[in-house]
Amino acid sequence: GAGVSQSPRYKVAKRGQDVALRCDPISGHVSLFWYQQALGQGPEFLTYFQNEAQLDKSGLPSDRFFAERPEGSVSTLKIQRTQQEDSAVYLCASIEASTDTQYFGPGTRLTVL
């Protein structure tokens, strides 16, 4: 189909709530990244998957952040016990192997009150 899709596009959570953010990569793309983009900043790396394997999670800011991709396609980023500092846009990107190009979804804007 089309490009990378993410849902929800907007999420408002009360501090302490758990949230789950979904990413549907481009069909056939093996590799997938999650990034966090704070207001006025560039995206920063969170974690990376190749198929269902999470090969790098060094960017996850705390153990409240958890990501999975159980069938090597859709990925979910979960944040437990959200804090105000988690407010950001969460971006997902999948990679076209032939060109090593990362294609980004529109992002999920998370606001923690």
Place this chain on the structure above:
Amino acid sequence: GNSVTQMEGPVTLSEEAFLTINCTYTATGYPSLFWYVQYPGEGLQLLLKATKADDKGSNKGFEATYRKETTSFHLEKGSVQVSDSAVYFCALTHFSGNTPLVFGKGTRLSVIA
């Protein structure tokens, strides 16, 4: 570590003006360099890229040349249009096992008629 520094915005130009957005980088080895653009309400889109020194990336009238000697990848366009109004991000990566992109903070461009 790897880092990208780009000129701070916002940049405001009149239609048909010449655009330069400066980008310099710090990295080991020979990274690949990118410019991404984020239009209002949309996700990041790849604008152009260069994978080795002296390469010139170009797209939609935008150009950037990979300068190893000055560690720079400045974005230029000879005549901007109102539709070019967006946030522009310079980024780098090392293509060894699908490494994440490292982004600058972004430069907001506003073009007025």
